[in-house]
Amino acid sequence: MKRSAAARLIRERLDPRDIVVVALGSTRRVWVELEAPQLTYYASDPMGTAPALALGLALARPDRRIVLLEGDGDLAMNLGVLVTIAGAAAANLRIAVFANERYETGGGQPLPSAGRTSFEAIARGSGWPWAAEARDEREAAATLDELLARKDIGLVALHVEAEPSPYPADAGPTSQAEDRAAFQRRLADER
Amino acid sequence: MSVAAQNAERIVAALTRAGVTVAASLPDSWLSDVIDRIDAEGTIRHVRVTREDDGVGICAGAALGGERAVLVCQNAGVLLSANALAGYGLHHQLPFLVLAAYRGSYEDRFYYQMYKGLVTEAVVEGLQLPLHVVEGIEQVGIVEEAMRQAFLARRPAVVLLRRAALLGDGRQAS
Numbered sequence: 001m002k003r004s005a006a007a008r009l010i011r012e013r014l015d016p017r018d019i020v021v022v023a024l025g026s027t028r029r030v031w032v033e034l035e036a037p038q039l040t041y042y043a044s045d046p047m048g049t050a051p052a053l054a055l056g057l058a059l060a061r062p063d064r065r066i067v068l069l070e071g072d073g074d075l076a077m078n079l080g081v082l083v084t085i086a087g088a089a090a091a092n093l094r095i096a097v098f099a100n101e102r103y104e105t106g107g108g109q110p111l112p113s114a115g116r117t118s119f120e121a122i123a124r125g126s127g128w129p130w131a132a133e134a135r136d137e138r139e140a141a142a143t144l145d146e147l148l149a150r151k152d153i154g155l156v157a158l159h160v161e162a163e164p165s166p167y168p169a170d171a172g173p174t175s176q177a178e179d180r181a182a183f184q185r186r187l188a189d190e191r
Numbered sequence: 192m193s194v195a196a197q198n199a200e201r202i203v204a205a206l207t208r209a210g211v212t213v214a215a216s217l218p219d220s221w222l223s224d225v226i227d228r229i230d231a232e233g234t235i236r237h238v239r240v241t242r243e244d245d246g247v248g249i250c251a252g253a254a255l256g257g258e259r260a261v262l263v264c265q266n267a268g269v270l271l272s273a274n275a276l277a278g279y280g281l282h283h284q285l286p287f288l289v290l291a292a293y294r295g296s297y298e299d300r301f302y303y304q305m306y307k308g309l310v311t312e313a314v315v316e317g318l319q320l321p322l323h324v325v326e327g328i329e330q331v332g333i334v335e336e337a338m339r340q341a342f343l344a345r346r347p348a349v350v351l352l353r354r355a356a357l358l359g360d361g362r363q364a365s
Contacts, residue, residue: 041255046278049248052240053279056252056260059213059236080241081248088238177284177345180255187257 001137003030003098003160009140010096011036013148018065021057023050023074026104026165031069039190041183044176048077051085051095058090065092072099072119076111079122085153086127094147095155104165119157131155194359198328199224203232205331209338211235211261213253215246219265221292221357226263243268247275250287259338261288266311269349277318280346288338293324293351311351321348325356
């Protein structure tokens with residue numbers, strides 16, 4: 001499954017009021033390309049903390065569903081956060097992991113234990129009530145449907161192909177702090 | 192009620208006055224009463240974390256969503272979280288409070304805590320974050336002021352709590 005196909009399947013299924021948090025790297029770049037209408041926060045660095053950031057946002061805004069688009073490298077950096085989220089009772093948080101089993105932005109090096117790690121099993125073993133994996137678009141569509149129909153936390157690992165995802169030539173005209181302020185203004189306007 | 196419980200009540204009252212609605216914690220023996228009191232506080236959503244930098248991320252996310260948050264941990268958690276604190280403090284410019292037990296200083300009797308006392312203040316200063324030390328419970332007002340400072344400075348503020356501020360002068364907790 002192409003990364004862009006997985007991203008499109010997510011975009012087709014989101015509610016207009018969903019808030020999307022996007023981890024750094026190739027996951028960020030594919031979501032930028034889709035120009036989805038949902039309010040989106042691009043989490044950038046520090047690597048390994050996007051799930052915690054999304055959890056904090058979910059706790060602060062229980063009236064909104066928070067969908068984290070996560071990379072497997074980012075999640076593997078801090079698997080303990082799955083235990084934290086399982087205990088946090090933030091029912092409005094969902095996670096879709098783009099799993100290509102390598103550090104795409106870092107140069108395509110493999111993750112440790114690439115091909116043998118199951119984020120579904122890790123999530124379930126961490127206390128998540130529901131988790132799934134999808135290896136093609138048909139499975140992705142079905143598991144994303146279930147993820148978004150649920151009333152509690154859930155995690156789907158989407159196995160995507162390893163594809164080059166180069167840095168953009170231009171970092172863009174705004175800083176992370178300016179993007180953060182813009183996100184907060186729109187969040188306030190949407191109350 | 193023990194001195195530690197009384198102090199915990201005053202510290203958590205300061206947090207609620209500061210507007211805290213989200214708290215993340217990882218235990219230290221000096222912080223037991225504070226964490227229990229936070230957990231019992233109905234206006235605070237309390238999350239127990241597995242690593243302190245999870246707590247930094249949670250506090251940053253809560254701030255992103257418009258809430259005021261605190262991470263309660265030992266100063267080892269401040270050291271572990273250096274990258275997360277710098278990232279959310281300087282890159283995202285998100286404000287919140289870190290309340291940390293100040294282990295490894297003159298009043299600590301455990302040799303394995305000493306290295307933390309030697310480096311904590313220098314690390315926080317290196318991170319360019321506001322830093323305050325609460326020497327005793329009579330200085331608990333610093334907690335509220337530090338949260339205000341965090342929002343004015345748009346970055347986390349770190350408050351280190353001496354043993355006396357948490358436990359009084361007794362020598363029960365290790």
